[in-house]
Amino acid sequence: MVERVGHGPAGSAQDDAHEEVPDREERAARQLIMTLADKPEPTALSAPEDPPAPLPMVSAETPPASRDIPQVEVLAPSRALVPQEIGAPRVSAGERLVRMAYAAGIRGRLITSPLSKPAKRRVLATVTPPLPGDRAAGIALRAGHFLVHGVKLPIAQLDFKNGTRMAPPLERAVHSYLWLRDLAGSGARPQVEATALRIHRLWLDAFATPGKGHAWEVEAAGRRLLAWLVHAPLILSNKAVRGRTLAALDKTADWLDSHVTKAPDREAEIHAWAGLVAAGLLLPEGKPRRLYAEAGLARALGDFVGEDGGVQSRSPLSQMDMLELLTELAACYRSMKIEPPKFVGAVSELLVPPLLAVVHGEGGLGNWQGAGAVASERVSELIGASGVRTRPLKEPRGWGYHRAHAGKTVLQFDAAPPPLARYARWGCASTLAFELSSAGQRLIVNCGGAAWAGGQVPARIEQGLRATAAHSTLVLEDVNSTAILIKGKLGAGVGEVEVDRRTVGGTRGGATRIEATHDGYAGRFGLNHKRVLVLREDGTELAGEDVLLPASKRGKRGKVGYAIRFHLGPGIVARLSQDRKGAGLALPDGSHWQFRVAGEYTGTLSIEDSLFVDGQGRPQPIQQLVLQGMAPRSGGSFAWLFKKMG
Secondary structure, X not given: OEEEEEOOOOOOHHHHHHHHOOHHHHHHHHHHHHOOOOOOOOOOOOOOOOOOOOOOOOOOOOOHHHOOOOOEEEEEEOOOOOOOOOOOOOOOHHHHHHHHHHHOOOOOHHHHOOOOOOOOOOOOOOOOOOOOOOHHHHHHHHHOEEEEOOEEEEHHHOOHHHOOOOOHHHHHHHHHOOHHHHHHOXXXXXXXXXXXXXXXXXXXXXXXXXXXXXXHOHHHHHHHHHHHHHOHHHHHOOHHHHHHHHHHHHHHHHHHHHHHHHOOOHHHHHHHHHXXXXXXXXXXXXXXXXXXXXXXXXXXXXXXXXXOOOEOOOOHHHHHHHHHHHHHHHHHHHHOOOOOOHHHHHHHHHHHXXXXXXXXXXXXXXXXXXXXXXXXXXHHHHHHHHOOOOOXXXXXXXXXXXXXXXXXXEEEEEOOOOOOOOOOOOOOOOOOOEEEEEOOEEEEEOOOOHHHEOOOEOHHHHHHHOOHHHOXXXXXXXXXXXXXXXXXXXXXXXXXXXXXXXXEOOOOOOEEEEEEEEOOOHHHHOEEEEEEEEEEOOOOEEEEEEEEEEOOOXXXXXXXXXXXEEEEXXXXXXXXXXXXXXEEEEOOOOOEEEEEEOOOOOOEEEEEEEEEEEOOOOEEEEEEEEEEEEEEOOOEEEEEEEEEOO
């Protein structure tokens, strides 16, 4: 099926570009791949000159029986709302008036019982925490130090009053009380209470009253409020601290009432709304707040979660955050024996299939839009806690990540524009990059990890990790396909991606073929980038072709420098062939793959250093294969092949 995914209306430039490509260039590109056919197979690591036979590309000459009939569909900009049934919960006329009054600033007992005596401060129910947290981080806390993405901070060095300097990942975790979940999951309550109270006292001494700084950012306050209520027994067990904590709960909820709509982005607003819903459930006289916050949460989720279930930031980390939030919120409802609003379960069910689409064979996440390779244990625990049982997303729209599973091989392909600036936090220029894993081993990766910069990942390389060159795709003149701006935002670049996915057949077996074209280089270089990936049904071959197409009928003269990068997974040892048109790849599990460039390639193939950010936020040294040279501005094509040798 052919789709267009974009941030603006579909234009005619790409149609012109497709018409402009001469048939002889199309045939020549495919002949380059076909020249690899019927050659003896080489041994591993030697990568000799004669490569194995690849899968043929599908061209205009392919018989109709061997390919699907495409159905053209033009998609709206990548900001569509989730289905309309996910809206504010239906309430009675009286409750609707209460919600309106609360939104207008009439709070507390003034709505429900203005003449009654104030209710005693307390938490109305004990929540059973649904998420286990990071056990290693929890044990580290019990041993006396924070451990966040590999960065350590002794608790004894915490001095909030004098402004203890913390790495950004640590600062977010400490003030958001994300550590409370890890601590709770590391042992029985009597074993962890003392540590929780020790840190909590230090925090209350410095930040109990609403103020400025990181501790009182809207998202941090919302996350903290939810964490306090889900893990209330850990911070309410001591009489001396209980009163201060209950007062802080009230102050935080009151502060969020008036600041939730001042959040810097939609994601932060969602966390604030969730904290308010939990407060409305678990604090006395909270029903007006709950009615108000449920409507706000439904509205914010409707904007942030796309119609295919993918979040608008296109970040797997944000996808997990939303699912974690809704899972904990559902536990708060259960603790009060109240049925959660339908949108809570409906959005959770929408979130899981896109998340599964970016999971590799070993169960960990791909490195997309700032994410590191989150470990399989965390992903599986979250999905298990959510209670959602489903399969990976088959037809992505705004989410954009196509997944092909063949044998023991998993292909992930970014076939959509980057997120809009207002949704991007760690926005990456990754369009048309791919990742490939086989039998649980990552073969081709992206660098990832921009979201964790400031920890073990140096802050100074954060923008570099978001660049096109940090992804396994083509780059022109070392220019990003979408401009990388400061503070995680993105500028001009890819506005539209046209995608064609189909299943093809042939004499050597079937395959999944995905073709995508983006316009990110059209304005500067007058060229569009098209990438075709064909994954054989047994998972042993991935044939690829990168094509530069004139963006208009009036092609430009001269040449432009290009580089096609393939970042290799951790532990892979690569060695160039004698003719420097291929490389042998030895994987940590003992298997071997071969990479070959098709035909009379006039550029150069080299092996360069790179890095990969793992699930613990640690940068790992890796290698990358780089095809580079000069291409005419009238267009060109470059075919290549990965084949499993044993």
